[in-house]
Amino acid sequence: xxxxxxxxxxxxxxxxxxxxxxxxxxxxxxxxxxxxxxxxxxxxxxxxxxxxxxxxxxxxxxxxxxxxxxxxxxxxxxxxxxxxxxxxxxxxxxxxxxxxxxxxxxxxxxxxxxxxxxxxxxxxxxxxxxxxxxxxxxxxxxxxxxxxxxxxxxxxxxxxxxxxxxxxxxxxxxxxxxxxxxxxxxxxxxxxxxxxxxxxxxxxxxxxxxxxxxxxxxxxxxxxxxxxxxxxxxxxxxxxxxxxxxxxxxx
Amino acid sequence: xxxxxxxxxxxxxxxxxxxxxxxxxxxxxxxxxxxxxxxxxxxxxxxxxxxxxxxxxxxxxxxxxxxxxxxxxxxxxxxxxxxxxxxxxxxxxxxxxxxxxxxxxxxxxxxxxxxxxxxxxxxxxxxxxxxxxxxxxxxxxxxxxxxxxxxxxxxxxxxxxxxxxxxxxxxxxxxxxxxxxxxxxxxxxxxxxxxxxxxxxxxxxxxxxxxxxxxxxxxxxxxxxxxxxxxxxxxxxxxxxxxxxxxxxxxxxxxxxxxxxxxxxxxxxxxxxxxxxxxxxxxxxxxxxxxxxxxxxxxxxxxxxxxxxxx
Amino acid sequence: xxxxxxxxxxxxxxxxxxxxxxxxxxxxxxxxxxxxxxxxxxxxxxxxxxxxxxxxxxxxxxxxxxxxxxxxxxxxxxxxxxxxxxxxxxxxxxxxxxxxxxxxxxxxxxxxxxxxxxxxxxxxxxxxxxxxxxxxxxxxxxxxxxxxxxxxxxxxxxxxxxxxxxxxxxxxxxxxxxxxxxxxxxxxxxxxxxxxxxxxxxxxxxxxxxxxxxxxxxxxxxxxxxxxxxxxxxxxxxxxxxxxxxxxxxxxxxxxxxxxxxxxxxxxxxxxxxxxxxxxxxxxxxxxxxxxxxxxxxxxxxxxxxxxxxxxxxxxxxxxxxxxxxxxxxxxx
Numbered sequence: 001x002x003x004x005x006x007x008x009x010x011x012x013x014x015x016x017x018x019x020x021x022x023x024x025x026x027x028x029x030x031x032x033x034x035x036x037x038x039x040x041x042x043x044x045x046x047x048x049x050x051x052x053x054x055x056x057x058x059x060x061x062x063x064x065x066x067x068x069x070x071x072x073x074x075x076x077x078x079x080x081x082x083x084x085x086x087x088x089x090x091x092x093x094x095x096x097x098x099x100x101x102x103x104x105x106x107x108x109x110x111x112x113x114x115x116x117x118x119x120x121x122x123x124x125x126x127x128x129x130x131x132x133x134x135x136x137x138x139x140x141x142x143x144x145x146x147x148x149x150x151x152x153x154x155x156x157x158x159x160x161x162x163x164x165x166x167x168x169x170x171x172x173x174x175x176x177x178x179x180x181x182x183x184x185x186x187x188x189x190x191x192x193x194x195x196x197x198x199x200x201x202x203x204x205x206x207x208x209x210x211x212x213x214x215x216x217x218x219x220x221x222x223x224x225x226x227x228x229x230x231x232x233x234x235x236x237x238x239x240x241x242x243x244x245x246x247x248x249x250x251x
Numbered sequence: 252x253x254x255x256x257x258x259x260x261x262x263x264x265x266x267x268x269x270x271x272x273x274x275x276x277x278x279x280x281x282x283x284x285x286x287x288x289x290x291x292x293x294x295x296x297x298x299x300x301x302x303x304x305x306x307x308x309x310x311x312x313x314x315x316x317x318x319x320x321x322x323x324x325x326x327x328x329x330x331x332x333x334x335x336x337x338x339x340x341x342x343x344x345x346x347x348x349x350x351x352x353x354x355x356x357x358x359x360x361x362x363x364x365x366x367x368x369x370x371x372x373x374x375x376x377x378x379x380x381x382x383x384x385x386x387x388x389x390x391x392x393x394x395x396x397x398x399x400x401x402x403x404x405x406x407x408x409x410x411x412x413x414x415x416x417x418x419x420x421x422x423x424x425x426x427x428x429x430x431x432x433x434x435x436x437x438x439x440x441x442x443x444x445x446x447x448x449x450x451x452x453x454x455x456x457x458x459x460x461x462x463x464x465x466x467x468x469x470x471x472x473x474x475x476x477x478x479x480x481x482x483x484x485x486x487x488x489x490x491x492x493x494x495x496x497x498x499x500x501x502x503x504x505x506x507x508x509x510x511x512x513x514x515x516x517x518x519x520x521x522x523x524x525x526x527x528x529x530x531x532x533x534x535x536x537x538x539x540x541x542x543x544x545x546x547x548x549x550x551x552x553x554x555x556x557x558x559x560x561x562x
Numbered sequence: 563x564x565x566x567x568x569x570x571x572x573x574x575x576x577x578x579x580x581x582x583x584x585x586x587x588x589x590x591x592x593x594x595x596x597x598x599x600x601x602x603x604x605x606x607x608x609x610x611x612x613x614x615x616x617x618x619x620x621x622x623x624x625x626x627x628x629x630x631x632x633x634x635x636x637x638x639x640x641x642x643x644x645x646x647x648x649x650x651x652x653x654x655x656x657x658x659x660x661x662x663x664x665x666x667x668x669x670x671x672x673x674x675x676x677x678x679x680x681x682x683x684x685x686x687x688x689x690x691x692x693x694x695x696x697x698x699x700x701x702x703x704x705x706x707x708x709x710x711x712x713x714x715x716x717x718x719x720x721x722x723x724x725x726x727x728x729x730x731x732x733x734x735x736x737x738x739x740x741x742x743x744x745x746x747x748x749x750x751x752x753x754x755x756x757x758x759x760x761x762x763x764x765x766x767x768x769x770x771x772x773x774x775x776x777x778x779x780x781x782x783x784x785x786x787x788x789x790x791x792x793x794x795x796x797x798x799x800x801x802x803x804x805x806x807x808x809x810x811x812x813x814x815x816x817x818x819x820x821x822x823x824x825x826x827x828x829x830x831x832x833x834x835x836x837x838x839x840x841x842x843x844x845x846x847x848x849x850x851x852x853x854x855x856x857x858x859x860x861x862x863x864x865x866x867x868x869x870x871x872x873x874x875x876x877x878x879x880x881x882x883x884x885x886x887x888x889x890x891x892x893x894x895x
Contacts (some may be wrong), residue, residue: 057451081457089455095448098441107443109438110457153456284662286602288671313842351861365661368600372804373798373860377600380853494793498673501666542677543670550663551655 006233007192008054008085008161012246013063022061023049025216027186031192036183038203038224039196041213047196048090050213051163055087056193070159082110086159093150096139100130100149100178103138105158123152126182144175151182161192168199168225180206202238203229254526256408262485264523265423268516270478270496271503273471274432279447279510280467288475288500290381293493295337295476296483297385301393302329316415319414321397322484323365330480334473341472342465348373350464380496385490393486396480419481426477427516430470435514443467445512495539499526502545508559518555521545567651567707575709581717582770582778587802587814589771595809596737598744599657602665604772604799606672609679609791611641611773611782615684616692617696619781627685638777645773646766653765657758672796679788686735695780713782719816720778727838728811731767742763742807794849801856807866816867821838823850 006100009030016023023046031037039047052058054065056077065073072080081087095103104123110117122129127148131139147167154162164183168176176199184206187193197203203226204210212220212227220227227233277285307314308323313325352369377444403411412420435442445453446463454460475493482492503522507514526541549556566862586608593599615637619626634641654666679686685806699718731737737762742749780786798821806817828851861868863881872887 049404055455057454077454078457078458078459081455090453092449092452094451095445097448098444102295102441106441106458107456108437109442279663284666348857348861368661369860371600371602371662372800372859373663375800375851376858376860379794379797379848379852379855383846383849383853387843387850390843409607498666498670503669503839505663508844514639523720537677539677540674543674546667546670550659550667554663 011064034190036187036193037062039209047214047215066148084160087152087163094138101134107153253409254530255332260524260527264520266478268519269474271500271515274504275515278294283367287378288372289493289497291472291475292479296479299329299333334476337476338469338473396483499542502542505549508556511558514558570707571710574714578714584818585775589768591814593768596740600661600665601668603668603672604792605795606675607645607769607772607774611645613778614644615641615777616780641773641777646770649769657761664757786824807868813868
């Protein structure tokens with residue numbers, strides 16, 4: 001158990017597009033290096049808003065966001081990126097009119113000249129499919145490949161914290177499995193991953209820990225295994241495949 | 252029919268094209284039609300005129316025309332400084348007027364109005380104020396950037412151009428090429444294209460969107476200033492000169508395809524030549540109608556223009 | 563001791579001009595406030611009304627068409643019809659365009675109108691304009707204050723008629739359809755072709771009213787020229803509507819009053835503080851004031867002075883549009 005302050009955390013975070021209408025209503029959670037943490041919850045729970053607030057795209061009205069020892073609550077989004085917080089949005093997460101290589105080059109702009117080539121090369125190693133399509137406009141990639149590009153783009157800066165908003169949305173089961181395998185590989189390099197997901201089963205299969213948000217607030221938290229076996233999770237989400245009732249009672 | 256109209260058209264077209272770059276950049280990155288763009292042209296020309304006069308008074312040798320041109324170093328130096336100042340004027344205008352409209356949420360003038368409408372209406376106000384400021388500040392009714400008459404040099408095909416006009420075309424080409432290189436090969440250019448497509452994603456990849464926006468205004472206005480200087484070398488300088496170009500500017504940007512800088516430049520050339528052809532065939536008074544026909548034609552037949560993205 | 567009659571004449575004239583502006587503004591409100599059509603060519607439609615009436619009612623002039631010495635009422639009705647038809651024609655081609663594109667197109671149309679006014683000498687008198695336009699109550703002219711009051715009464719009556727008519731239209735089922743289409747353009751799909759018809763109707767009605775304003779201007783001043791119908795006029799009418807409150811007929815009246823009052827007040831100020839030779843340049847400062855006022859209003863009080871919901875008019879949909887900020891995904895700037 002790590003007694004030191006967590007690597008990345010939010011404390012009592014209140015956030016929303018409109019300061020008068022908070023969607024996240026006081027959430028506390030943390031992610032450590034090399035940890036994959038899932039954020040789950042029904043539609044409208046505020047998971048997406050939470051992760052956008054951490055990325056800096058949605059303003060936080062109160063509470064605190066800490067990353068690597070610094071309070072970044074007031075920092076503009078583009079500076080958080082420079083500090084190592086990388087965000088993969090759910091939709092429109094690549095520049096469709098730019099080529100694959102330009103997408104990576106843009107992400108690499110904030111690196112030093114010496115780092116750029118190396119990091120981009122490493123991104124191609126991690127995603128060989130992309131390497132074969134460098135010149136193609138990102139909008140012409142398949143759904144799965146586009147997600148890979150979005151993740152690759154986020155990794156180019158060697159982030160300490162990787163934020164993903166429902167990366168499996170719209171992907172085939174096969175593409176989802178490959179994506180999650182990639183996330184496990186990334187986690188092993190020491191990157192902290194915060195993953196918002198609707199696909200509860202897939203998320204819990206790779207997550208070290210998970211939080212459940214309901215209506216903008218913390219509801220449950222626990223290890224991936226604990227939550228997967230928890231009957232209330234079945235009540236909150238359909239399709240978990242957990243028996244929610246005692247035998248003999250119709251489910 | 253002599254081909255002179257082609258040459259005249261290209262001179263006018265270079266002016267329109269350079270001014271239209273600002274329109275297309277503002278529309279693609281800031282998502283609104285800026286009705287104040289013409290005033291950057293006017294301001295650029297007047298500031299050049301003022302600085303050139305001051306430089307000429309302070310250092311009389313600088314006002315000597317550089318053979319075979321009709322202008323001296325004072326005008327050239329003044330133009331460069333004016334481009335910088337006009338760029339700064341645009342940044343200041345954005346800070347005071349357009350940025351507050353971007354950052355505040357429901358500031359639409361009516362709950363149902365698209366947000367761009369507020370910016371357009373604000374640009375009306377800016378346009379009125381900027382033009383009237385010049386009218387209030389400038390005493391002389393008649394002003395010229397250069398008063399030397401020039402002999403037109405015969406070139407090919409019965410076309411004649413003055414040395415000034417040849418210089419203007421050369422400068423326009425240089426600016427166009429520099430712009431294109433900047434957009435396609437530099438990180439700033441890439442950032443601008445990124446912000447134009449998706450500003451939220453641009454933030455997320457570490458681009459300082461506010462800075463890109465400032466640079467966008469700067470470039471658009473500096474080029475408008477260059478266009479104003481070109482115009483001022485050819486016609487009499489007056490407070491309405493920029494406003495009179497506004498419709499051709501829109502026509503060029505639409506024809507080239509909103510968001511495409513090379514499109515705006517080429518669109519400008521085409522509009523300029525079309526206007527010159529009309530002057531040749533129908534007379535000078537109908538020139539202003541050409542731009543309208545281009546606008547209607549593009550919007551009804553091919554709204555994405557020649558090189559634009561279908562939005 | 564200011565001459566009481568002089569003050570009456572001045573005040574009446576001021577109010578009359580303000581009311582003419584209000585008339586044009588009411589027309590714009592139908593197009594923009596009720597239907598959401600972004601017309602930046604107001605000056606063009608006003609000009610068409612003014613010139614139509616002037617050409618029909620003036621005496622014949624050598625080398626220029628028109629001059630049929632029609633009675634005033636005929637001229638005004640023709641003005642309404644001409645502007646209405648011009649609106650319908652332009653609208654049929656362009657109303658389906660997006661706001662910014664419609665703005666550029668209507669702006670272009672006003673430019674073309676101005677070009678025609680300046681250059682079609684045989685039709686419009688060119689840069690010289692049209693003079694000796696017959697004025698209502700001409701017989702009262704030797705008594706300025708009475709003359710001014712009579713014209714004021716006439717203009718006020720016409721504005722009142724238009725205003726009441728528009729209030730009725732706004733509350734009618736037709737008005738509700740307009741606002742429904744305005745607020746939810748996707749609904750246009752369901753209405754199909756009729757959506758275009760409603761837009762065209764709104765655009766035409768608004769344009770026709772602008773034409774009447776133009777005719778009034780022509781006949782109350784007695785002289786028109788292309789310079790009177792430049793883009794500045796369009797921006798001025800827009801300023802009135804924005805300041806008063808979009809979507810709101812009362813707002814149109816109030817905005818016209820405020821802008822006209824400001825115009826007059828600044829006129830008095832520049833008259834007092836600037837020497838005669840600088841008057842032309844000082845006049846430009848007044849325009850700066852109007853421009854700054856418009857920009858400031860858009861930034862600080864975009865709903866105008868009368869944003870309050872008047873039943874059947876402005877829709878109180880709060881938070882409907884997140885503004886351009888959403889495009890830039892607001893957040894920490």
